[in-house]
Amino acid sequence: MKNILILLLLSLGISTCxxxxxxxxxxxxxxxxxxxxxxxLFGTAHGFSGEFLNKVNGFWEVFDSIxxxxxxxxxxxININRIDSLMKFYEKDKFLPEGVKYPDLLDKNxxxxxxxxxxxxxxINSNDVKLRPRALYDAINKQLTINKKLLDFSxxxxxxxxxxxxxxxxxxxIVMDVYIMNKAKEKGYKIVxxxxxxxxxxxxxxxxxxxxxxxKSLVAKLKNRQELMKILGNNAVDAIFTQDLKKYIENTNLxxxxxxxxxxxxxxxxDEIKKRNLNWIPMIELLIQKxxxxxAVGVGHLPEEYGLINLLRQRGYEVEQVK
Numbered sequence: 001m002k003n004i005l006i007l008l009l010l011s012l013g014i015s016t017c018x019x020x021x022x023x024x025x026x027x028x029x030x031x032x033x034x035x036x037x038x039x040x041l042f043g044t045a046h047g048f049s050g051e052f053l054n055k056v057n058g059f060w061e062v063f064d065s066i067x068x069x070x071x072x073x074x075x076x077x078i079n080i081n082r083i084d085s086l087m088k089f090y091e092k093d094k095f096l097p098e099g100v101k102y103p104d105l106l107d108k109n110x111x112x113x114x115x116x117x118x119x120x121x122x123x124i125n126s127n128d129v130k131l132r133p134r135a136l137y138d139a140i141n142k143q144l145t146i147n148k149k150l151l152d153f154s155x156x157x158x159x160x161x162x163x164x165x166x167x168x169x170x171x172x173x174i175v176m177d178v179y180i181m182n183k184a185k186e187k188g189y190k191i192v193x194x195x196x197x198x199x200x201x202x203x204x205x206x207x208x209x210x211x212x213x214x215x216k217s218l219v220a221k222l223k224n225r226q227e228l229m230k231i232l233g234n235n236a237v238d239a240i241f242t243q244d245l246k247k248y249i250e251n252t253n254l255x256x257x258x259x260x261x262x263x264x265x266x267x268x269x270x271d272e273i274k275k276r277n278l279n280w281i282p283m284i285e286l287l288i289q290k291x292x293x294x295x296a297v298g299v300g301h302l303p304e305e306y307g308l309i310n311l312l313r314q315r316g317y318e319v320e321q322v323k
Contacts, residue, residue, distance in 0.1 A: 024245035025321050026299060027056055028309060030288060032318035039288040040066065041308055041319065043299030045240045049168035050179025056243065058322045068293040069184040070284065071177060073200050074193035094135040097211075102126035105215035117222045132211070133218035134270075141225070163241040180296050192287060194280050194297070209269040213261075220260035231255045240299060249303040266304045274306040281311050 028041040040062050045052070053059050096102075103111055103126065115125045121143045129136060168175045174182065184191055221228060231251050239248035252265040266273045280297075287293050295308070302309050312319050 024303070025056075025243045025323070026240075026245065026302075027059060027062065027322040028302070028319050029062075029322050030312060030317050030319055033316045035288060035317070037065075037292040039293045039295065040322070041302065041312070042294055042296045043245065043302045044176045044180070044296050045299055046175060046177060047168060047237075048163075048166050048176045048240065049171055049173025050176050050183075051171075051173055052166040052176060052241075053179070055166075062322060063180075063183065063294060065292060066189065066294045067291045068190045068192065068287065069181065070192045070194065070287055070293050070295040070297075071181060072193065072297050073195050073197060074181070074191050094132055095130050096132055100211070102129065102215060105212050106219060110216065110219045113219050113222055133214040137218050137221050140222070144225075163237050166241070177296065180294075192293075194283055195276070203272065208272075213269070217260045220258065224258040228255055228258055231258070245299070245303050248299060252300060264304065265300060266306050271300075273300060277301055277306050277308055277311060280308070281315065284308070284312070285315065 026043040029038050030041055031038040042056075042059070042062075102114060106114065106126075111126060117140055118124050118126060118129065121140055131139060164170055166173075173179075181191055232255055235251040236248055236255070239245075239251060249265065253263065256265045256268045257263050261268045261270060266277075280301075284295055288295075297308070301307060304310065309319050
């Protein structure tokens with residue numbers, strides 16, 4: 001993972017001088033609808049370390065004003081043995097169903113693209129592969145990254161305003177979501193998870209999408225790999241670093257389109273963002289009515305029609321950026 005981040009962030013040359021825009025940032029105030037005290041919505045970046053929070057204007061002032069932290073999943077209450085058993089349970093879903101091969105899922109041209117990639121990486125063809133599309137793409141992408149000669153660098157040589165300095169996998173820091181939870185525990189805040197570990201594990205290991213669609217998405221990602229590397233490893237990271245929510249969703253929408261999964265990231269069947277947001281809203285309403293809270297979830301859950309910002313506004317709340 002570390003080598004992949006180095007390759008993406010160094011060889012693609014992320015902008016180091018952009019300033020955070022005034023509109024469409026990561027931190028939002030929720031008020032109105034008879035709330036006695038405001039609550040807040042914050043878009044986390046799972047790959048960034050907690051040190052990045054010092055760059056978010058007003059974050060710590062807001063954090064000191066709340067009494068409760070709401071997250072996607074409370075990792076503090078996860079049983080490691082339960083995680084291991086779930087991993088083993090879903091491990092089988094990394095593989096194609098018995099008797100199914102890629103020639104059954106793809107047309108001639110698509111199969112040629114997949115076979116070319118497999119020949120290039122491992123010298124095999126699609127008949128020899130048993131991994132499901134998502135697991136196969138991850139394996140191919142990892143191998144192609146390893147095959148490249150990576151740049152040597154010292155963290156001391158990276159400018160202070162470069163995103164690389166804030167990537168947890170590179171600087172040895174604690175990932176942002178866990179960092180926020182640790183700070184909440186220090187303050188004695190109640191921490192509430194919106195989803196169970198079982199649901200998140202299933203989402204990661206066993207997405208509820210047709211196998212044919214997954215296979216065609218694999219081919220599309222192989223065809224557009226270089227552009228996707230730039231979008232997700234450069235543009236989207238830079239958008240988070242400059243706290244530009246609009247730029248972030250534009251790039252994730254483009255990546256979704258290039259992956260043949262539709263035109264909108266939030267409607268993509270892979271991560272079920274729309275479905276999850278709609279499930280979260282009633283829970284969030286109950287929580288913020290009881291006490292001032294910070295809802296800290298992945299930044300991709302915030303924007304667009306079915307993003308939390310718009311869904312909360314539809315429910316009658318005022319949602320405005322903290323500047």
